[in-house]
Amino acid sequence: MKFTDGFWQLRPGVTALYGQEAYDIAKERSADGDALVITAPTSVIAKRGDTLNRAVLTVTLSSPIEGVVRVRIAHHVGHAWHGGFELPGAGTGRGCVSVTHEGGVLTTGGLTARIAPGAPWSLAFEVNGKRVTGSGAKAQGYVQLADGADVAHGVAGNARTGLGAPSSHTYVHEQLDLGVGELIYGLGERFGPLVKNGQTVDIWNADGGTSSEQAYKNVPFYLSNRGYGVLVNDPGHVSFEIGSEAVERVQFSTAGEVLEYFVIAGPTPKDVLTRYTALSGRPPIVPAWSYGLWLSTSFTTDYDEATVTSFIDEMAARELPVSVFHFDCFWMREFNWCDFEWDPRTFPDPDGMLARLHDKDLRVCVWINPYIGQRSPLFAEAASLGYLVKRPDGSVWQWDLWQAGMGLVDFTNPDATLWYQGHLRRLVDQGVDCFKTDFGERIPLEVSWADGSDPSRMHNLYTQLYNKAVHDVLVEARGEGDAVLFARSATAGGQSMPVHWGGDNTSTFESMAETLRGGLSLAFSGFAFWSHDIGGFEGTPDAGVYKRWTAFGLLGSHSRFHGSNSYRVPWAFDEEAVEVTRVFTHLKMQLMPYLFQTGVDAASTGIPLARPMQLEFPDDPSVAYLDRQYMLGPSILVAPVFSPSGDVEFYLPAGTWTSLLTGEEVQGGGWRRENHGFTSLPLYVRSGAVIPWGARHDRPDYDYLDGLTLRVFPGGSGTTTVAVTTPDGRSESFTVDLAEVTK
Template identity: 65%
Template sequence: MKFTDGYWLLRKGLGVLHPRHVVDVEAGDGTLDVYASTAAVRERGDTLNRPLVTVHLDSPLEGVVAVTIEHHVGGVDRGPRFTLATQDVDAKVLLPQQTGAPYAELQTGPLLARVATEGPWSLEFELDGRVLTSSGARSVGLVSDEQGNSWVHERLTLGVREHVYGLGERFGTFAKNGQSVDIWNADGGTASEQAYKNVPFYLSDAGYGVFVDHPGEVSFEVGSEVVSATQFSVPGQRLRYLLIAGPTPKDVLRRYTALTGRPPRVPQWSYGLWLSTSFTTSYDEATVMSFIDGMAERDLPLSVFHFDCFWMRQFHWCDFVWDPATFPDPVGMLERLHERDLKVCVWINPYIAQRSHLFAEGKDLGYLVKRADGSVWQWDLWQAGMGLVDFTNPDAVAWYQGKLKVLLDQGVDCFKTDFGERIPTDVVWHDGSDPERMHNYYTHLYNEAVFDLLKAERGEGQAVLFARSATAGGQQFPVHWGGDCESSFAAMSESLRGGLSLASSGFGYWSHDIGGFEGTPDPAVFKRWLAFGLLSSHSRLHGSDSYRVPWAFDEEAVDVTRRFTHLKLQLMPYLAATGETAHTTGIPVMRPMFLEFPDDPGTAGVGTQYMLGDSLLVAPVMRADGEVDTYLPEGTWTSLLTGEQVVGPRWVHETHGFDSLPLYVRPGTVLATGERDDTPDRDLREGLVLRLFDLPDGHVSTCVVPDPTGTAPATIVVRRTGDRVELRAEAARGWSAAVGLGTPVRAEGDLLVLDWPSGD
């Protein structure tokens, strides 16, 4: 939200107060309270009729400073609130009388917050002696209008060549500089400023991140109101934000996900190919089985089959009852699908249509969201007479989970948790939550309820969703997909930017509808999107009104699907290890280039390619003619598909057929692959193949491949000395290594040894 009219003036009807004169500072146990008058105080009389700004600093986690700015403190916080982890932090506070200098300080780990106690308002954040960002004379503002509305804003400076990323899933230009972003979940597709997944957190490549601890609407002006600052504002009298230290973007994400939650492990089978019935297509068991048979006949390994909305009767969504006219024997059908080694996903949402038998049940039990007069909130968007489950009511959560458990007992393995964005604000919640704050937070409660059920019923590491909406902390309930995009190359690029923005916001896994959702893609779009989709963390064939089996497009689409599905399954040891990294550190599987190469200015703002893990660079081709430009950072990069080597840093212009794309291996990589390419759900320690790429003399690294139980991973230490490479393994079974095809390997005791090619 913009408050100014240019640099000097306020917008009509607004007034603003800024902290101008610090009148007192107080130290607590690891806390600092600053009291600032909104005008200079030269004598006692100046304290009369004078508003005061209170700024409280504390440290919930090492390397994190929380700043709370308040005007009137007598308000009622009705919630909801983000659940943030805290630690006992040895935060050191120094006052001016201790330092002999005109400032007060709070130190937490490497991060220092310094407040000037004389002169204009100034709050600086330093990391190892370097100023990351600061709040200056007109940065903090208490804004009011003539109708009695109020806001609090903060502005943190932007440096020269500093770029801002994140703020959830956003589809515009990847670096957010120059953009206005409102954190407000909406069902708006992928082609506008609206987003399904809004996260009030941004990541700066200057070595820090900022999380605004407000679950309702937060307005960001990223160099779009004051060009040299990022402004964020919330309605009301209080603003709390957390400044999170780096120094690298990965360090920021580690700290941020330690605060808001890290992604759990997902089951190995979820990395395989998902096939959907699509949305409005006509289907029954015979149709489903024809798709599955067709995939098997064409050697297209399939892991999950998904039933979209019309597995239930029209106008009954959601009653969680299989349409008896279409699926007369759902339990038997699920058994037959499991006999094909397939997992089953079904579509759900949190809305209860009036015709559903659950509507009357939920109404009578008080489990549906109500209006102020006690009536059930309803409208006809999406489903006729639709109500909304009140997940702030623990009994309603248990009721909803009970309906889903019936499906799990029938044989369903996971759920696509669709919707959760169009949440009304003219309602009363069971727990008394503020409706404005609940709008974004509702999706968290919805996905949490479903994920917790799956975890309880299927076990730790076996729970997985296919979720569309989210806010901060939603990374704890994976996987999320990009939502409803068009079937075009432009939409393909929008989707990628959305996924990279979400990865910059702490989300470990991400997927999208291969070929796009709306309409039917032409074969060129579909085939190009296949390679992109099968080199994403999770891969799904899904659409709106057309089937997405590859042979519906052309035979070449079948070949492309086969090539990249087999490739992804061969990469499972590497992908599973990368997923384990997401779980333990918060670093996502799909990574923006700046995240992996923060010191390379050539990666700034690049939103057309990504790193899949730390070692594979993927540049989706977004043109029918196959032309693509790829940025390669420093070093000798090797095409995983052809073996061709290219030296960076530089942009490379290439032309690829439909069965290819720029897929480069980072220099110095030990890439764990597997001999099998038929299923992701296997013991990845069996048949390991390590491929070594441009290892420098003196290289030492450890390759870790998870095991199915998560307790006994294969660990392989790789060491190169001159022309000799030694590899020592623990818990690996039937493993081998190669620099290139045909490289001789010999056993020497408990080592595998190979000779590095001469001249390399």
């Protein structure tokens, strides 16, 4: 949100008061332990009379976890604040505080916050003694808007449906310094440029597809290449100006009287993510079977058990291993979404069908959403029990977009949550193994929540309650290590309930590229597991797009064939698509010891499986803007092919790189141009890597230690230790002398 008109002026209708000096600095106790509390008048106090008729900002610095500083800026401290995110890692007493004539200092781990006394306002953040950012003159502001104020506020979210971000008459903003060459990443799953400099980003969940600035997964957390990260602790609408209003700063603003944010220390990007996920939540270990290929009915296609069985049997006959079969929306009767009942006209024997699918060694996923259409037999029941979100007048909130007359389950009501979960438990007992939790972004504002939550806060936070309700059922029924979702919407902390997929893309090379950008941005936002619709959702891809996307999609943590109005089995495109699917499914199955261990590591570090190059090579400036390639785990570089010709341009960091597919060794430190057929792509292993290689290519969940091979790649020195964890939790470590290189 832009409040200023150039460098000097405010926009019409805008009044701004800025913290001008640290008038006094005190050491006090807070919920985090020792804290610095600073009174920041909105004018420099030169004489006693200047203290009258004067607003102040109260700024509190504390530390909830080592290496993290909490900053709270409050205009009126008694004003109700709707609260921040649930932060499972927050503790108390993590900072050391001192106040002298030179100012206030809070030190926590390698992070130090320094507030200078007097004017001008100067708050600095240092990592390991090096200043990385700070808050200076006119950075902390309390902004008031007159009616009709001319602020450049692009309406976030689905404006046509009345789901845009709410307006307010008061805002608090902070501006942190943006240094020369400093680059900003993250802020959720965003499909535009990976580097966020120059962008305005609104944190407001919306169902806008992958070809727009809207996002399904909005996370008010960003990571800087200067060795720190920032989380704005507000589940409501947060507006970021990343060098776009004040080009020397990152500005973030929230409505109301209070703004709270955390500065998170590095010094490396991985260190930042590890601390951020320690604070906001880490993913559990997801089951090995979920890494296999997911095959779907697609959305509006016609299907019954015979259709499903024919797909599965044909995949098996062609040696194309499938782990999960997914039933999309029309497993339920039209207009009834959701009633959690198999459409009896199409699936007259669901119990038997599920048993027969399990006999084929498949897991079963079914589509759900948090809406109840008025034709559903459950609508009247939920409405009468008070389980649906209501309007302020007490009537049930309904609309006709998506499902006719649909209502929204109120997950702030514990009884409503238990009721919803009861229907899921019945499906789990029937044989359903996991759920695709679709939607969760179209959450209205003109409503009253059962627990009194602020509607502007609940818009983004709703997805957390929805996914948690479903995830808890699976953990209860299957155990922590066997529970997995396929979720579309999320916000900060959503990484603790994997897996998430990229939403509605289109069937083009351009959409394939924007899908990758979204996944890399989400990885920078603390999400370790991610997937997408192979081939694109909208439309039907041509055979070339399908085959290139298949290779890309199978080189990630989770892989799903899915579309809107067409089947996505490979033989529907051409016979070469069958071969491409066979090559890359078999490759992924043999990589499972490596991939699964990377997932196990993610549960303790928060580091994602599919990694932006910047995360793995932070000291190489050539990778700073790269968003058409990525690292799969710590050792394998993937450069998907985004062209009909098979031409691909990519960058290899310094060192010896070896093609995983051909064994060719090349020297990095520069760009390469290659041309690849459909059964190939640039897939390179870095110097000295040791890849645990599985003995099976027919399934993802096998005993990785049985027949295990350690593939050692040239360019390393000394020794390295490699861990291998099996799906049943056994683990072994192997120490390898890299001088004895074998391929």
